[in-house]
Amino acid sequence: MGVRLAADEGFKPPSTADFNLPPVFGDNPFTTKPVFLAFLSVILISTFFILSARKASIVPSKLQFAGESVYGFVRNDLARDVIGHEFMRFVPYLFTLFTFILTNNLFGIIPFLQFPTMSRVSFPYVLALFTFVIFHYVAIKHKGLMPYLKEIMFMPGVPKPVYVLLTPIEVATYFIVRPLTLSLRLFANMFAGHLLLLVFILGGEHLLQGVVGLKLVSPFAFAFGIALTFFEFMVQCLQAYIFTLLTALYIAGALADEH
Amino acid sequence: MVRGSFSNWVAGEGANPLIPHTAELIVGFVAFTLLFLVLRAKVVPLFEKAFAERTDAIAGGIERAEKAQREAEVALQKYTLQLKDAQGEAQKIREDARVQGAAIIEDLRAKAVEEAARISAAATAAIQAERQQAITSLRNEVGALATELAGKIVGEALDDQVRQSRIVDRFIADLEKSK
Numbered sequence: 001m002g003v004r005l006a007a008d009e010g011f012k013p014p015s016t017a018d019f020n021l022p023p024v025f026g027d028n029p030f031t032t033k034p035v036f037l038a039f040l041s042v043i044l045i046s047t048f049f050i051l052s053a054r055k056a057s058i059v060p061s062k063l064q065f066a067g068e069s070v071y072g073f074v075r076n077d078l079a080r081d082v083i084g085h086e087f088m089r090f091v092p093y094l095f096t097l098f099t100f101i102l103t104n105n106l107f108g109i110i111p112f113l114q115f116p117t118m119s120r121v122s123f124p125y126v127l128a129l130f131t132f133v134i135f136h137y138v139a140i141k142h143k144g145l146m147p148y149l150k151e152i153m154f155m156p157g158v159p160k161p162v163y164v165l166l167t168p169i170e171v172a173t174y175f176i177v178r179p180l181t182l183s184l185r186l187f188a189n190m191f192a193g194h195l196l197l198l199v200f201i202l203g204g205e206h207l208l209q210g211v212v213g214l215k216l217v218s219p220f221a222f223a224f225g226i227a228l229t230f231f232e233f234m235v236q237c238l239q240a241y242i243f244t245l246l247t248a249l250y251i252a253g254a255l256a257d258e259h
Numbered sequence: 260m261v262r263g264s265f266s267n268w269v270a271g272e273g274a275n276p277l278i279p280h281t282a283e284l285i286v287g288f289v290a291f292t293l294l295f296l297v298l299r300a301k302v303v304p305l306f307e308k309a310f311a312e313r314t315d316a317i318a319g320g321i322e323r324a325e326k327a328q329r330e331a332e333v334a335l336q337k338y339t340l341q342l343k344d345a346q347g348e349a350q351k352i353r354e355d356a357r358v359q360g361a362a363i364i365e366d367l368r369a370k371a372v373e374e375a376a377r378i379s380a381a382a383t384a385a386i387q388a389e390r391q392q393a394i395t396s397l398r399n400e401v402g403a404l405a406t407e408l409a410g411k412i413v414g415e416a417l418d419d420q421v422r423q424s425r426i427v428d429r430f431i432a433d434l435e436k437s438k
Contacts, residue, residue: 016275029281030282034286035283038287042290042297045294046297046301049298053305053309056308056309058316072310088307119276121279122283125279126284184277
């Protein structure tokens with residue numbers, strides 16, 4: 001990332017361009033770093049959980065315990081507590097969602113990988129689309145298409161004139177705001193976090209190439225970059241949690257009988 | 260933000276980071292679906308099985324413990340009841356023994372009193388009989404003696420039966436009177 005930064009050319013602050021990584025092989029758009037990272041995450045997650053679940057027994061091994069802790073967290077604290085008695089149907093999806101987002105987020109601070117896949121907006125879009133389709137599908141199957149639309153557009157127990165205001169808001173909430181905020185929240189957090197790290201690390205690097213006075217300042221930039229890395233770790237975990245939690249909440253709303 | 264030097268490698272897709280890339284959309288879809296299928300098939304069922312077994316083991320253990328406790332309680336109740344019974348029985352036996360003892364003593368006392376009365380009555384009767392006998396024999400002997408003595412003293416033959424008898428009777432009457 002810092003390659004294009006030459007000492008004589010003056011400091012160019014990192015920008016959105018730093019997220020558009022060129023393909024590794026020729027012009028093939030399927031060979032970019034985010035693509036590799038996405039597949040790498042699939043391999044890592046699958047391997048880890050298959051190994052930890054393979055010999056799952058009553059008294060868990062250390063590996064099983066590690067895998068189970070993550071699985072149990074999604075299953076019990078997210079799916080069961082939020083969705084209620086029908087939660088088991090959605091556990092595989094929520095579990096995949098959480099591990100996929102978390103791993104790809106963590107790529108942002110893992111040495112050598114150091115790129116959060118979710119800072120490419122396409123991935124959050126896809127995930128939000130999955131959630132969007134699932135919670136609408138569940139609601140339509142549970143309530144029927146017309147009653148569901150009616151519930152969205154004409155929330156029961158509200159005076160009629162209020163619908164003028166409420167109906168557009170509700171429709172927008174269910175069909176535009178929810179998927180959009182879901183994906184953009186994740187994307188923006190990862191994007192901004194990565195940009196922030198770039199500013200401090202590349203900035204520190206640039207300072208190191210300057211005059212003696214600037215060299216002395218450079219360690220502070222690096223130190224701040226490291227501190228922000230820890231902060232990023234927190235944000236990355238939090239965003240994976242929020243995305244999964246909101247998905248569970250939307251599904252729970254789709255299964256709820258009344259508003 | 261957008262600089263001229265920026266290498267925009269996908270034609271038609273600008274630097275706006277909100278515009279998705281087709282390739283990445285496809286990759287995201289494929290990768291996520293793949294991961295979902297793998298986790299659903301190979302991970303979730305195994306973890307669920309382990310969870311169920313663990314729940315079973317714990318619940319089974321609790322159930323067994325509860326059963327053992329119930330059994331212990333029943334046994335305790337039984338033994339307490341038995342102990343109470345035994346205590347009651349012992350009390351009863353003691354009471355019976357006391358009553359019986361008292362009855363026996365009473366009985367013995369009554370018998371002794373009776374025996375004493377019998378002995379006393381028999382003795383009284385014997386004494387009475389002997390006394391009667393003694394009186395009778397005494398009367399005869401004293402009569403004969405006195406008659407003989409009187410005959411000797413008076414010197415007259417008191418052969419006359421009537422007189423003799425009258426004299427004896429008077430003598431005895433005198434004797435009894437002086438007694």
